[in-house]
Amino acid sequence: MSLTKGYAAQVANGKLEPWEFERREVGANDISIDIEFAGICHSDIHQVNEEWGEAIFPMVPGHEIVGTVVAVGSNVTKFKVGDVAGVGCFVDSCGTCEYCLDGNDHWCLDNSAYTYNGMERDGVTPTYGGYSKNVVVKADYALHVPANLDRAGAAPLLCAGITTFSPLRHWNAGPGKKVAVMGLGGLGHMAVKLAVAMGAEVTVMSHSEGKREDALAMGAKNFVVTSDKEELKKLANTFDLIINTVSAEIEIRRYIGTLRQWGSLVVVGAPGKPYSIDGSILMGRQLSLSGSNIGSIKETQEMLDFCGEHNIVSDIEIIPASAINEAYERVLASDVRYRFVIDTATI
Numbered sequence: 001m002s003l004t005k006g007y008a009a010q011v012a013n014g015k016l017e018p019w020e021f022e023r024r025e026v027g028a029n030d031i032s033i034d035i036e037f038a039g040i041c042h043s044d045i046h047q048v049n050e051e052w053g054e055a056i057f058p059m060v061p062g063h064e065i066v067g068t069v070v071a072v073g074s075n076v077t078k079f080k081v082g083d084v085a086g087v088g089c090f091v092d093s094c095g096t097c098e099y100c101l102d103g104n105d106h107w108c109l110d111n112s113a114y115t116y117n118g119m120e121r122d123g124v125t126p127t128y129g130g131y132s133k134n135v136v137v138k139a140d141y142a143l144h145v146p147a148n149l150d151r152a153g154a155a156p157l158l159c160a161g162i163t164t165f166s167p168l169r170h171w172n173a174g175p176g177k178k179v180a181v182m183g184l185g186g187l188g189h190m191a192v193k194l195a196v197a198m199g200a201e202v203t204v205m206s207h208s209e210g211k212r213e214d215a216l217a218m219g220a221k222n223f224v225v226t227s228d229k230e231e232l233k234k235l236a237n238t239f240d241l242i243i244n245t246v247s248a249e250i251e252i253r254r255y256i257g258t259l260r261q262w263g264s265l266v267v268v269g270a271p272g273k274p275y276s277i278d279g280s281i282l283m284g285r286q287l288s289l290s291g292s293n294i295g296s297i298k299e300t301q302e303m304l305d306f307c308g309e310h311n312i313v314s315d316i317e318i319i320p321a322s323a324i325n326e327a328y329e330r331v332l333a334s335d336v337r338y339r340f341v342i343d344t345a346t347i
């Protein structure tokens with residue numbers, strides 16, 4: 001075991017405060033990463049506040065991790081000391097269930113180990129996340145971060161990037177396709193950049209005018225203010241795919257009405273309230289309401305390589321660890337463009 005420093009919530013709804021804890025020794029299949037940057041994901045706040053069911057405390061959040069490999073186990077060939085490595089939302093899976101065998105390890109049927117607020121596969125050792133100086137993980141669950149990418153801006157790719165890349169790929173965003181992105185926040189701005197790079201024509205749907213310039217600068221062709229009901233009506237029968245990153249309550253049927261034949265509205269931001277929907281509005285043009293959550297290790301690497309080729313990173317505000325609690329307040333107030341990233345040298 002080796003001692004490391006981090007920021008932890010000691011209890012549900014607690015403030016994030018400095019905490020020292022142990023990381024395991026580097027096993028034969030492990031690597032040790034000295035963390036440089038850790039993104040703040042909205043789900044960190046949900047979990048610290050125990051909004052998603054029983055949580056494990058003390059909790060060191062953080063599943064958008066980038067750093068440098070400082071040790072490798074004897075069996076590891078995937079990484080060498082000095083490589084830039086990333087860690088996303090999970091750090092282990094069974095490797096033998098139908099989904100793991102099929103390359104969809106993020107859907108493991110038998111006890112995936114989440115990066116924090118979870119247990120290792122032994123079922124008794126809690127996992128601690130990226131708001132810390134160091135992490136030890138199985139090499140197979142770490143990612144290569146392309147050297148040309150800004151390391152701080154690359155951290156949010158590990159969750160916000162893959163969460164939007166996976167549905168864009170699955171529903172074939174690309175040339176000739178019209179994609180709408182609902183909400184221009186941490187997830188939404190990644191969806192815009194990725195869909196534009198894939199060659200799709202992108203429209204941003206936002207509740208207010210404030211982010212128009214940013215959306216167009218990110219490559220969106222159109223910007224629609226959704227508080228004006230007439231604007232959405234004009235877009236009837238337009239989009240092949242809508243990525244919904246909005247967790248606030250919305251009238252989902254107004255958006256479904258903008259889908260064209262075989263179109264899908266994909267939920268990636270956990271809705272705060274259940275949707276009320278008359279199923280018949282999906283019937284006419286074989287429309288779908290669907291969902292997506294993170295992605296496999298294989299697809300996360302594909303996403304990082306794609307971002308390397310297209311030089312895509314998140315728009316970020318770097319903060320010292322002492323500002324995490326204030327950053328949480330600002331995330332809740334939608335006052336961030338577009339992701340906070342902790343400089344872990346300040347821990």
Ligand SMILES: [Zn+2]
Nearest residue numbers: 041043159160
């Ligand atoms: Zn996340």
Ligand SMILES: [Zn+2]
Nearest residue numbers: 094097100108
């Ligand atoms: Zn499995």
